[in-house]
Amino acid sequence: MTAPITDGVVRAAQDGEAAAFRVIYEELAPVVLGYLTAKGVADPEAVTADVFLAALPRLRELSGGAAGLRTFVMSVAHARMVDDARRRRRQPVWCQYDVASDLRSAASAEHDAMELLGAARVVELLRDLPADQREVLVLRVVADLSVQEVATVIGRSPGAVKQLQHRAVRKLRQIVIEQGVTA
Amino acid sequence: MNDDVSHPWAAGSSGVTPVDELQPAPGDILDSPLRELRRLRHLQPPAPPPELNQLLLTGLPTLRSGRTHRRTILVSGALAVAVATGVSGMAAAHDSPRAGVPVQTSTTSQFDPGDHHQRASLAPRPSPVVPPGAPSTPTEPENDPTPSERVDDRAASSSITPPSAPSRSATPRREREGSDDRARFTSPGPRPSTSFTHRDE
Numbered sequence: 001m002t003a004p005i006t007d008g009v010v011r012a013a014q015d016g017e018a019a020a021f022r023v024i025y026e027e028l029a030p031v032v033l034g035y036l037t038a039k040g041v042a043d044p045e046a047v048t049a050d051v052f053l054a055a056l057p058r059l060r061e062l063s064g065g066a067a068g069l070r071t072f073v074m075s076v077a078h079a080r081m082v083d084d085a086r087r088r089r090r091q092p093v094w095c096q097y098d099v100a101s102d103l104r105s106a107a108s109a110e111h112d113a114m115e116l117l118g119a120a121r122v123v124e125l126l127r128d129l130p131a132d133q134r135e136v137l138v139l140r141v142v143a144d145l146s147v148q149e150v151a152t153v154i155g156r157s158p159g160a161v162k163q164l165q166h167r168a169v170r171k172l173r174q175i176v177i178e179q180g181v182t183a
Numbered sequence: 184m185n186d187d188v189s190h191p192w193a194a195g196s197s198g199v200t201p202v203d204e205l206q207p208a209p210g211d212i213l214d215s216p217l218r219e220l221r222r223l224r225h226l227q228p229p230a231p232p233p234e235l236n237q238l239l240l241t242g243l244p245t246l247r248s249g250r251t252h253r254r255t256i257l258v259s260g261a262l263a264v265a266v267a268t269g270v271s272g273m274a275a276a277h278d279s280p281r282a283g284v285p286v287q288t289s290t291t292s293q294f295d296p297g298d299h300h301q302r303a304s305l306a307p308r309p310s311p312v313v314p315p316g317a318p319s320t321p322t323e324p325e326n327d328p329t330p331s332e333r334v335d336d337r338a339a340s341s342s343i344t345p346p347s348a349p350s351r352s353a354t355p356r357r358e359r360e361g362s363d364d365r366a367r368f369t370s371p372g373p374r375p376s377t378s379f380t381h382r383d384e
Contacts (some may be wrong), residue, residue, distance in 0.1 A: 017242050021239050025231070029228040030224055030225055030226050030227060030228060032228075034223030034224040034226045035229075037226060045228060049231055049235045050232070053234060053235050053238065055236055057238070103371045119219055119223050121216075121219070122216050122220045122223075137220075140205060141220045141221055142220060142221065143206060144224065163326050163365045165204070166204065172216065173212060173213055
């Protein structure tokens with residue numbers, strides 16, 4: 001368990017202290033990685049590294065303490081995710097099939113019994129959501145941002161974010177019912 | 184994952200309790216999907232790549248380079264203004280003989296179009312208003328503290344070389360050329376060596 005990011009840690013990072021950088025990375029890298037994974041980024045680990053390479057040197061520009069840092073890092077992650085999506089739309093990436101990295105792999109029956117839905121299944125479910133609803137839901141649930149912070153990241157009003165979130169939850173419920181997935 | 188509610192960021196910076204629809208009751212049909220989705224935030228990233236690892240270990244260099252970059256822009260901008268001022272001053276001096284100053288004349292004679300550093304190091308001096316009696320020696324830029332005074336930050340002074348380096352590099356360049364010349368002209372006679380002895384003094 002890492003130390004939580006406080007305003008003091010953010011200030012230390014703004015002064016360029018490596019220890020503060022590590023605290024921020026250890027705390028936020030899993031969140032960024034989860035966000036990018038949920039968004040279906042092709043190489044989420046590499047993009048996560050890119051996000052921090054871009055974000056850490058720019059911390060001096062940051063205001064708003066720990067909450068501002070979280071919003072800032074997720075904004076960078078969001079921008080990188082959009083870049084990745086555009087890049088893949090322009091030129092599809094062909095790669096060899098790798099069983100280990102295939103999130104669609106079916107679990108064993110025992111595993112199914114213990115865990116009905118895995119992360120891969122959730123990602124599959126999210127793909128049926130409209131892009132903006134999926135974005136809001138992932139930022140709210142995975143990145144754990146507030147409505148206001150999500151609004152900042154995606155450049156929409158808080159009211160629009162609330163609306164998108166409500167629709168996303170309703171749509172997700174509908175999808176789960178249609179696919180016969182039960183808790 | 185009910186402990187997520189107690190997470191300081193669960194409510195975001197606003198402190199408002201998360202909307203209930205994202206925290207369904209344990210038996211709810213969305214409980215499992217949202218719980219799994221929430222679990223994604225605990226994915227463990229692999230070891231950072233070397234470049235990021237360097238940043239996490241040292242921290243400062245990248246930030247320092249960013250600051251240096253800004254300072255370099257400022258200093259180069261100031262130098263550009265100074266050069267423009269100096270050039271216009273030289274042009275004015277050239278137009279009106281009364282404004283001509285020996286320093287300008289000497290620098291003009293030493294002006295090397297390809298040597299931007301030399302031009303930059305000489306230009307900031309307000310030489311057109313130097314008293315006529317002031318000595319104008321070619322080695323004067325070496326002792327001119329004005330460029331280094333501009334770089335007041337000690338952290339940046341080591342990395343920002345443009346203002347101070349030219350004055351240092353100008354003479355060694357001549358010395359290098361001289362040494363080349365010396366190497367080239369060792370046999371003709373003592374003349375090159377005497378000229379260099381004079382310069383060293």
